[in-house]
Amino acid sequence: MMLLSIDLTFLLEKAVLISAVIAISLVAAMYSTWMERKVAAYMQDRIGPTRAGWGGLLQPLADGLKLFMKEEIIPNASNKFLFVLGPGLAMMTAMMTSAVIPWGKEIHIGEKVVSLQIADINIGILYIFGVVSMGVYGIMIGGWASNNKFSLLAALRGASQMISYELAMGLAIIALLMLTGSLSLRTIVEQQSTGWWYFFKQPLGFLIFLVCAFAETNRTPFDLPEAENELNFGYHQEYSSMKLGFYLFAEYINMFISSALMATLYFGGYDIPFVNDANLVNSWGVNAVAALQIAALFGKIFLFIFFFMWVRWTIPRFRYDQLMNLGWKGMIPLALLNMLVTAAWQLYRHA
Amino acid sequence: MNITTILFWFLTVLAIGSALMVIVSRNPVYSVLSLILTFFAISGHYLLLNAQFLFIVNLIVYAGAIMVLFLFVLMLMNLNSESEPSRQKWLKFAGTIAGGCLLLVLVAALRDVDSKSTYALVNAGDSGLIENLGKTLFRDYVVPFEISSILFLSAMVGAVVLGKKE
Numbered sequence: 001m002m003l004l005s006i007d008l009t010f011l012l013e014k015a016v017l018i019s020a021v022i023a024i025s026l027v028a029a030m031y032s033t034w035m036e037r038k039v040a041a042y043m044q045d046r047i048g049p050t051r052a053g054w055g056g057l058l059q060p061l062a063d064g065l066k067l068f069m070k071e072e073i074i075p076n077a078s079n080k081f082l083f084v085l086g087p088g089l090a091m092m093t094a095m096m097t098s099a100v101i102p103w104g105k106e107i108h109i110g111e112k113v114v115s116l117q118i119a120d121i122n123i124g125i126l127y128i129f130g131v132v133s134m135g136v137y138g139i140m141i142g143g144w145a146s147n148n149k150f151s152l153l154a155a156l157r158g159a160s161q162m163i164s165y166e167l168a169m170g171l172a173i174i175a176l177l178m179l180t181g182s183l184s185l186r187t188i189v190e191q192q193s194t195g196w197w198y199f200f201k202q203p204l205g206f207l208i209f210l211v212c213a214f215a216e217t218n219r220t221p222f223d224l225p226e227a228e229n230e231l232n233f234g235y236h237q238e239y240s241s242m243k244l245g246f247y248l249f250a251e252y253i254n255m256f257i258s259s260a261l262m263a264t265l266y267f268g269g270y271d272i273p274f275v276n277d278a279n280l281v282n283s284w285g286v287n288a289v290a291a292l293q294i295a296a297l298f299g300k301i302f303l304f305i306f307f308f309m310w311v312r313w314t315i316p317r318f319r320y321d322q323l324m325n326l327g328w329k330g331m332i333p334l335a336l337l338n339m340l341v342t343a344a345w346q347l348y349r350h351a
Numbered sequence: 352m353n354i355t356t357i358l359f360w361f362l363t364v365l366a367i368g369s370a371l372m373v374i375v376s377r378n379p380v381y382s383v384l385s386l387i388l389t390f391f392a393i394s395g396h397y398l399l400l401n402a403q404f405l406f407i408v409n410l411i412v413y414a415g416a417i418m419v420l421f422l423f424v425l426m427l428m429n430l431n432s433e434s435e436p437s438r439q440k441w442l443k444f445a446g447t448i449a450g451g452c453l454l455l456v457l458v459a460a461l462r463d464v465d466s467k468s469t470y471a472l473v474n475a476g477d478s479g480l481i482e483n484l485g486k487t488l489f490r491d492y493v494v495p496f497e498i499s500s501i502l503f504l505s506a507m508v509g510a511v512v513l514g515k516k517e
Contacts, residue, residue, distance in 0.1 A: 079378075079380075082380070082384075121403070122403065122480065122481065123403045123404065123406075123407050123481060126404075126407040126408075126411070126481075127407060129407075129411060130407050130410040130411045130414075130415060133410075133411055133414075133415025133416060133419075134410075134414065134415055136415075136419050137387075137419075137422075140419070140422055140423075140426070141384075141422075144380070144422075144426045152426065155426075156423065156426070156427075159419060159422075159423065163416070163419065183481060
């Protein structure tokens with residue numbers, strides 16, 4: 001099928017894949033809110049939502065409906081265009097990273113081989129880094145356009161926090177790159193399915209990445225941009241209805257995507273633990289193994305999401321100067337040290 | 352019309368349109384946002400030229416870091432249309448002449464270029480791929496690379512020293 005010399009089957013394949021990934025991210029984020037309530041309840045010796053559906057399973061739908069039904073208020077003194085643009089940008093930058101994550105190896109539909117990754121670009125890690133650095137705009141634009149001093153303060157805090165932790169994150173990734181020798185996420189996962197997971201070779205790098213992921217997603221203990229005891233409600237104070245929902249939702253999508261990223265970079269991605277995937281393909285067939293791989297990846301992702309929640313309900317928030325001290329005087333020197341040690345080890349090994 | 356051509360025209364229109372928006376729009380925050388859009392469009396052009404490293408570095412450095420600092424400054428300065436000083440007539444006049452001179456120089460420089468032989472290869476060539484770029488950079492241009500990184504380091508140290516309280 002060709003139209004204007006465009007390969008339509010290719011476009012269709014990618015469109016279906018993109019829709020599927022977006023839908024899965026949204027549903028996963030939706031049920032993360034349910035999971036967060038349940039986890040919080042468990043940690044505080046409560047039972048959490050029970051009324052809507054079995055075990056409160058319909059609670060996220062009820063929440064979404066509530067947000068849609070609420071009155072939408074756009075403040076008079078705000079910059080209307082940017083006020084609407086802000087939540088959209090936050091959502092978009094949250095979703096964009098999912099384009100380079102490999103969700104599984106491949107599936108066969110008839111004769112056709114469909115790779116379970118939207119784009120296997122050979123600058124995958126740099127792409128992620130680029131998108132992460134765009135993540136600031138949603139918060140900054142929303143906070144500024146609200147024309148509220150608390151929102152602006154929170155937005156500035158959020159932006160400077162994200163910029164500070166991006167550096168350490170980048171340095172942690174550089175150390176990982178020295179081992180992989182490739183920027184393509186698929187290659188990195190393939191290397192891990194045949195050898196050791198990179199967590200065992202880069203434990204310090206993983207720790208730094210984890211802490212920075214917490215800071216980048218604005219989760220407790222780094223949720224300074226929405227510190228309600230100092231800044232009322234943070235950068236989304238003036239927002240109501242689904243625009244507020246978008247900001248809250250973007251946080252959960254960010255959490256889901258960064259969990260997927262940590263699983264991919266350090267915990268083997270879609271590699272099924274303790275099993276040789278290539279042998280399994282011979283006995284089980286490609287499609288069954290792909291389903292298992294996706295299940296394995298999602299298992300890892302949900303372990304990370306649980307960890308995010310566990311930390312949120314255990315550790316209190318940092319003070320702002322503590323946060324900056326940790327970022328600039330703790331994380332960055334540690335990441336540099338990790339990078340130097342890795343470089344020395346690589347030099348010794350290849351010399 | 353193949354997909355590359357369509358993308359090329361889309362990105363070109365986007366780049367020129369948003370670049371115009373940078374200078375036309377009254378609100379400085381809009382200008383910054385249009386400039387970010389321009390960087391995106393130009394990065395897209397790099398991608399069409401198979402210069403993937405340049406594409407992503409342009410986004411990370413310009414759109415992701417420098418423009419954030421621009422926004423920081425603009426948001427803290429509280430620029431409104433009321434507080435904006437009215438520009439004087441002679442300033443506009445001088446600006447037009449200066450811009451026209453620059454255009455003249457550019458046109459004069461580009462007029463004699465043999466354009467056919469220097470067309471960039473669209474969607475072909477691998478010199479912009481990160482591996483080839485790294486090899487060239489660290490084999491043939493190691494000394495300039497190291498010197499420029501020392502320059503950057505000294506600039507960073509200088510900024511820290513200046514920013515430190517007495």
